[in-house]
Amino acid sequence: MTATLTHAQADRDSRDARSLLREYLDWIGTHVGLDLTAAQPAAVAEFDDLPGFYRPPAGALVPARLGSRPAGMVAVHRLAGRTGELKRMYVNPRARGHGLGRDLIAAAVAAATDLGFTALWLQTKPDAMPGAEYLYRSYGLTEIAPYGGLHAEGVTTLALPLSQPEKGSR
Template structure:
């Protein structure tokens, strides 16, 4: 988890990620996602429990990557902004960030974790998500970018609940959450 001393470094990594996505996918994350504004203007507030958490990877004392988890609706969260800086790649930071994000999601009380990614451009992240057990689900937000896929994962401890997905949006119908 990002501590008070690390928020400036985390904000720099998030800005670096935003620039990378803008260049790679011609997509401004600040305007493409309905709740992204607060994410970039005040990440320490956006990623604050009980609705969010930001995890940072370090090499020694140097920050090299981040990933966020934010409550999307009810017991559904979104894995957001996984990014490892070029200097930090190839050291297992991405795998560690995915594992830490899953743990954080469980700690937030989430039953499902969703994400959107572009497998060709973000091939390493896509492979890590698949290795972690993420599967294809219905899109929950149209980013307007060709090739983006939507993935979801049932989290440990959520097996005693079932979610029915809304046929149009793909969102979990919270009124359909029930104990098995």
């Protein structure tokens, strides 16, 4: 089955992203034992205005469908200057095993590059999400010093430098 990834712009994309965000928050709560809104109080504003928070030039939201069903999502958002953050990476358990995680990372890197970011950072919990940790590192992300206000033990911070296209090559 082929995955379809789109930048959230249409109403259906926004509905898919909201549905996937609810799944993501439930999954994080159940499998990671983390109430994300308690750990990241600023996330409440993000969740209340999901499409607006990720609107260019500040970010991008990429939901994915596998066949006709919402299957996963990833987002990027400007942290500071030309550094972006890979956020809310999630693949529905029914959609795992189709390479969608790698496709979502590639979409996040492409979106971050299009937004002019020169680095992409993320935070993850390797003990709770070993598959994600493996995927991130296999894509070339490496550990850096922690950033931001995520108040959870066992969080690892990873980064990927991004190359920018030569001027005039687009």
